[in-house]
Amino acid sequence: MAMSQKWWLRALIGSAQILVLVSLLVAAVSLLGSSTDQRILTVFLINLIAAIGLQIYTGTSGIISFGHVGFMALGAYGSALFTADPAIKAMGIPNAPDFILTSAMGFLPAMLIGVGVAAMVAAVIGRVFVRLGGSAAAVATLGFMVMVFTVLSNAEEWTRGAKAFSGIPAYTTMGWCMGAFAVILVIARLLRESDTGLGLRSSRDDAIAAQASGVDVVNSRYVMWVASAACSAVAGALYAHYIGAILPKAFHFELTFLVVTMVIVGGQSITGAIVGTLLITILAEALRRLENGFSLGSFSLSEAPGLTTAVLALLIVFTLTMRPQGLVGRWELDDLTARWLAKRRPAANGTALPFEKDRERNPAA
């Protein structure tokens, strides 16, 4: 019993540490930043939730998914359809069912509908998808993303097809983003530190050994898959209510590339997803500004369109080659803090570090 208290307490303490840091960042930008900086910060928080959503599955199972942007799209359209002004829906999607046309829900219930739809779809396809690994999983999840895109592009009566669906109320604020981030962060850490998460993490390197140790790999993956889809859908709903107009093309390869890059570069932990998102956001912003031209001493560049994409692609190649485990690897912020403190106070009392508890609970980890 004492042991089980430890894992959830660790998850909560770890979440609190991250929350404090992110809150400080939000406070600094809110107080000192321009309106554009605040906008970039909001987009960062939405991407952060998307990256954590993906990391819940990828970080624990070791299987990359290119399909989570599809769940974002379901969350976005699910929420948008039930909140948009009925008068605008009557013009844009006059042939939609009445329960959509007449609905003018608040943000939270509509977001929960979007999340529910994404979770249901994940639950249905998940029984097959979680049995796949490696390139098969990559191709299958990519196929799922393309399927969602195609369905949304063709469901004209519900979505306006390839055209933008507008009139979505601007509910997404910094407060909503921070609230959603806090909830999803805690869920992600609890799932990761739970027996299910720990068992699944142990299967990353050797699934057979993990199964031999009693880990139910398929069912553990299934739980993470559905939870990660639901969290991605929250990011999608926030996206829709921030941008005000959505179209299937917004949830396609570009966004997939961005979210996957954040996760790969950051590492396998929730902290890794956060570091990756922060790094990519800062890098992408800096490069975007350089694309408009700059001079450095005698060197000057008038314009460099495409620089951001090229550098991000190089960063992925560099990470996969030089540090395949990502910048942070499998460590969480609380693990790193504990290691740092342990180094400062060598052999203080001989007690195990928090991450060493993993091995006590599951020797395969």
Added chain:
Amino acid sequence: MNIRMKRIALMTAAAALMLWPLGAAAELKPGTVYKIGWASDKSNYLSFVDEPLAKGMEIAIEEINAKGGIAGKVKIELDRRDMKSDPMLGATVVQELIAAGANFIVTTCDTDVSLPGAQMAAKASLPVISSCGADAAGPSQVPGGFGFLNVPGTLTQGAMLAEYAAKKGYKKAFTLKSKSEGYTHTLGVAFEERFRELGGEIVGEAYYTLGDSSYRVTATKMASSDADVIMTNTFPPDTTAFLKDLERLGNTKPIIMVDGNDTPVIFDAGGQLDISAMTTYGGNRTPGSAFETFEKEYRAKFGADPESLQTALGYDLVVSVAAAVEAAGSTEGAAVRDALDNVENVAGATGLISYKNSPIGRGIPKKDYAVVTFDRANRKFVVVEVGFPQKFPPVK
């Protein structure tokens, strides 16, 4: 004057004093600048249209500034930033442009991708125009009447193609559309609707995905059908691949195409161009026409022929905005919006441009279409018809 009256007078004077600097700032003063901020695509899939548009805009800006600017007083400045065809980034870039002092916002050549940025411009009470986005429903989705198009839109173009096909005596058509974008779908649908109205029959509909490199199955179905005309909503490089596949099958059915193909690249599409026609703009390309003058200016500046029609549309955009600012006598957003709504018969590179009482809808200009055929030997478009459709589907 009693105390109450004095108070009212004082308050009125104070309010007038407070508002005076705003009004003064919006007036057209010599030496000031009117800044057009453009959230444009420089590095993604819409850059192929925004790049040539930028050159046309440059020519118009230089031409106007050489005469002292708008109304001989206010110089135009273009601030163009990359939004990579990303709707979210597009809105961020528009916010940056507003913060940088833009008076007028231009978005990229896709009404749907542009919409978040356009809505942000409207929130700041700035008029906004899509560089060449063609969804006629676009302006109505931008609050406050601040949204505009630079072309007459897909509905009229589809109807124009249908009326041309009917005039040629075609009775049965086979269409090729894509649901990847609004442009590649609504235009084809408008064609079908008007063609049926005119007594035609759609004997087949095929779909493609943007970027498809093989059309063998579709081309075989079309070539072996009883259609007497093929209507395609593709643009390069898709059109090139499609026409090459039709050529391999020895297709002899006439083909009609859309304005996205008005680029020299289309001349690489091969022999099927000999039996093809296309809707575009700039019907009057005779010596001395505005189009010819524009082409001369373009050659003088860039040392080459314009690479596509988009260059002329860029010119049209700037002269329309300049005409609106001059008519408004102010740089204030709402005043320019109202003036642009009333722009009539402004001489653009493609012909006369009118926003006033547009038959298509508010914010959508009426410009004459041209139907052209292809002179492959000289890589030139040959204008065979100029006009505007008599009827077109309503904006949805």
